Amino acid sequence: MSSPASVPNGRKVGLLFGSFNPIHTGHLILAHFMATHTDLEEVWLVVSPQSPFKVGRELLPEQGRLRMVEAAIAGNDRLRALDVEFGMPKPSYTIDTLDELRRRYPSYRFVLLMGEDNLPGLPRWKEADRILAENEVYVYPRPGVASTDVQMHPGIQVVTAPLLDISATFIRDCVRAGKSIRYLVPEPVEQQIQAAGYWRT
Numbered sequence: 547m548s549s550p551a552s553v554p555n556g557r558k559v560g561l562l563f564g565s566f567n568p569i570h571t572g573h574l575i576l577a578h579f580m581a582t583h584t585d586l587e588e589v590w591l592v593v594s595p596q597s598p599f600k601v602g603r604e605l606l607p608e609q610g611r612l613r614m615v616e617a618a619i620a621g622n623d624r625l626r627a628l629d630v631e632f633g634m635p636k637p638s639y640t641i642d643t644l645d646e647l648r649r650r651y652p653s654y655r656f657v658l659l660m661g662e663d664n665l666p667g668l669p670r671w672k673e674a675d676r677i678l679a680e681n682e683v684y685v686y687p688r689p690g691v692a693s694t695d696v697q698m699h700p701g702i703q704v705v706t707a708p709l710l711d712i713s714a715t716f717i718r719d720c721v722r723a724g725k726s727i728r729y730l731v732p733e734p735v736e737q738q739i740q741a742a743g744y745w746r747t
């Protein structure tokens with residue numbers, strides 16, 4: 547895990563949990579926007595080995611996904627990649643990781659970040675009530691998502707930001723179809739996908 551030592555005590559850090567299968571320009575714009583247009587000092591991208599809602603779905607090995615995240619954010623000192631969930635039980639429950647990060651970094655204030663598509667399912671997350679009681683949640687809007695009552699929770703803020711109709715599903719489909727993914731993912735990520743033959747073999 548990269549060192550988070552640059553965040554002074556008590557400052558706010560955003561946590562973007564995801565499968566990142568693969569990381570794409572939508573994730574990067576979301577993360578950088580949150581790190582620069584809100585009160586957050588940094589955003590950490592937490593690579594989840596196994597989302598509880600994606601059990602049984604095709605997922606690249608976690609190390610490969612982490613390498614792509616690291617390559618994508620290289621040189622951006624407001625973004626960090628975290629592999630904290632790699633050593634934790636699977637599936638990856640966010641409340642357990644939040645507890646672990648609080649143990650490791652007791653003076654930091656963490657804010658949960660997510661795309662709007664995750665909001666309707668949030669009440670079904672493990673200990674959803676505790677997640678919402680203990681954490682602020684900043685939500686990035688996502689196209690095609692119907693509004694939900696969860697959004698009315700006082701701890702949840704939907705930011706005003708450009709909509710990005712990009713998904714990892716679309717990128718995997720493009721790769722399988724032999725179509726270009728240039729600019730949908732950063733160049734080093736495109737190179738890793740090509741070199742490893744992800745979704746082609």
Ligand SMILES: Nc1ncnc2c1ncn2[C@@H]1O[C@H](COP(=O)(O)OP(=O)(O)OP(=O)(O)O)[C@@H](O)[C@H]1O
Nearest residue numbers: 563564565566572660661686688710712713714715
């Ligand atoms: N284009 C986007 N706009 C807003 N939020 C996004 C976007 N893409 C991903 N996110 C958010 O980033 C987080 C991690 O997403 P994830 O890694 O599952 O990517 P995904 O593109 O949704 O993947 P898949 O298509 O495989 O379901 C989630 O909170 C998701 O809502």
Ligand SMILES: O=C(O)c1ccc[n+]([C@@H]2O[C@H](COP(=O)([O-])O)[C@@H](O)[C@H]2O)c1
Nearest residue numbers: 563564565594597599638639640671672
């Ligand atoms: O904690 C939970 O119950 C929970 C339920 C669904 C999703 N999550 C986390 O949310 C992140 C995005 O999930 P997904 O399914 O949109 O890829 C990922 O890191 C998951 O581990 C967490």
